[in-house]
Amino acid sequence: MRRIAVRLLMAVLVGLAACLAGPAPAAQAAVPDSPAVTYTNPVAEKRADPHIFKHTDGYYYFTATVPEYDRIVLRRATTIQGLSTAQEVTIWTKHTSGVMGAHIWAPEIHFIDGKWYVYFAAGATNDIWAIRMYVLEGTGSNPLTATWTEKGQIKTTWESFSLDATTFVVNGVRYLAWAQRNPAEDNNTSLFLAKMANPWTITGTPAELSQPTLSWETIGFKVNEGPAVIQHGGKVFMTYSASATDANYCLGMLTASASADLTNPASWSKSSQPVFKSSDATSQYGPGHNSFTVSEDGRSDILVYHDRSYKDISGDPLNDPNRRTRVQKLYWKADGTPDFGIPVADGVTPQRFSSYNFADRFIRHWEYRARVEANVSPLADSQFRVVPGLAGSGTVSLESANFPGYYLRHKNFEVRLEKNDGTAQFASDATFSRRAGLADSAGVSYESYNFPGRYIRHYNYLLYVQALSTATDRADATYYAQ
Incomplete structure (x- = not known):
């Protein structure tokens, strides 16, 4: 009995100590490995x-x-942004006659074994559609001032239309x-892969990885082209462009295990739908011929990637000069596959905001109600452009990536996504002061412009603007930009 009494007394004392110490600190998510970057x-x-x-x-x-x-x-x-205004240098010009004399297309620059290499496609002056792949080699630390020599054509199985080497x-x-x-196929181009003996020579029999057979790959032209590769989580992802180079142009994707025999077509699986395509909502059309890089x-x-800001093209799309280079952050799903989202609107690129205390949940809109999920x-439901505040300088507003002109605003202290109606009330309700995270200064918290002291916080996974008093409240009002 004496032992039981001692245990009961100890339990009471522990409980009392916990009460005196106050509530347990809110759970904390790790600072994300990939913080927000904007361009x-x-x-x-x-x-x-x-x-x-x-x-x-x-350098980029x-x-x-x-x-x-x-x-x-x-x-x-x-x-990356600095490339917008960087000096542009011509390192090579087409031949005046013969091969490499027309249609200089799709150059790529790589650094291999201490030298620079540029892969490109070109036609001939006597046959501009005799497109073949060629390589330049550059010696020198800076490729803009390097000495460039022609290494010649990359020879493949056939002397046929070939391009977009990577x-x-x-x-x-x-x-x-x-x-x-492939002369045996009724299409324009298929995708091929081979090992390399040196930077300008392939070795072994090329593997045909994909040909255009799906409906979205064959609009205007039957095309698989522009391969680009990114590796993540033990997988190799090869994106490619499909269909004509107008608003139908889009990206598909092949996937293989990094440990598989990549020269075996059976090692690769193809996406059944485009992974990246035109968006009427953001006025971006024909996104394609991509590459990948990394943030600073x-x-x-x-x-x-490139795209156009309009859908309708007069004449042959190849004669339309207005494809332009764009960038945006690539996200990764929980299963390790890339999530491209949509081609975002012109201007500043959007961010995502993960919960401080629920690392896998992001602010998103669903049926115009804001929540964490x-x-x-x-993906675009959870992307927001942080733009100058609608109501005042030094503040911000959060504009939807896939509903441009719609902003997060509070109404009856509930946070919703609504279209800017131009009123002063809307502007005030959709404007916030950006603060260092209340639970972690590495994060961010958003204080209401017209109700100071109230912050965007989640409660039962829905977003409100509320006054905060506890550690849990402050945790619920803290987010990490990604």
Whole structure:
């Protein structure tokens, strides 16, 4: 009995101590590995098929197709945004006669074994559609001032229409992927892959990974082209462009295990639907021919692509010069696959906001009510542009990525997504002061403009603007920008 009494007394004392100490601290999510990065689009006007390469020297190198189809240009800057205004240098010009004399397309720049290489496609002066793949080699630390020599044509199985060479390494093996017309098929181009003997020579029999057979791959032209590769979580993802180069242009994706035999077509699976396509909501059309790079801090993957800001094109799309280079952050789903979202509107790129105390939940709108939720689909429901506050300087408003002109605003202290009606009341309700996170200064909290002391917080996973008094309240009002 004496032992039982002692145990009861100890339990009472522990409980009393807990009460005196106050409530337990709110659960805390880890600071995200990939914090928010933002850019302003477009990065470069009249530059199609963009390729951005981040080198170990701290510079981003940018090349793309120019609308005159007559030369290869390079820019460099220490930031992605800096490429917008960086000096552009012509490193090579088309031949005046013969091969490499027409249709200079889709250059890519790579650094391999201490030298620079540019892969590009070109026609001939006597046959502009005799498109083949060629390689330049550059010697020197800065490719804008390097000495460039022609290494010649990349030879493949057939002498047929071929273009869009890209190179990548998986498990120490270098590969070349490209698009080519298979004479045995009734289409324009399919995707091929081969190992490389050196930066301008393939080895072994090329594997045909994909041909255009799905409805969204065959609009206007039957096309699989512009392969680009990104690796994540033990998987290899190869995006490619499909259909004609108008508003129907879009991205598909192939997936393989990094440990598989990549030269075996059976190792790859194809997406049944486009992973990235035109958006009427954001007025972005024909997104395609992408590449991938990384953010300045190396912690976010960045999607690089071209599109147009209008749908209707007069004449042949190849003669329309207004494809422009754009960038936006690439996100990753819980299953390790990429989530491209939609081509975002021109201007500043959007961010996502994860809950401080529920790491897998993001602010999103659902039927115009704001909430926090995991596994958000579509991604754009959880993306918001942080723009200057509608009601006053030094403040911000949160504009929906997929409903431009709609903002998070409070009404009866509930946070909703509504269209800006132009009134002073709406502007005030949709304006917030951005504060350091109340539960973690690495995060962010949003204080109401017209009700100071009230913050956006989640309660039962719905968003409200409320006054805060407890540690839990402050945790519920803290978010991480991603």
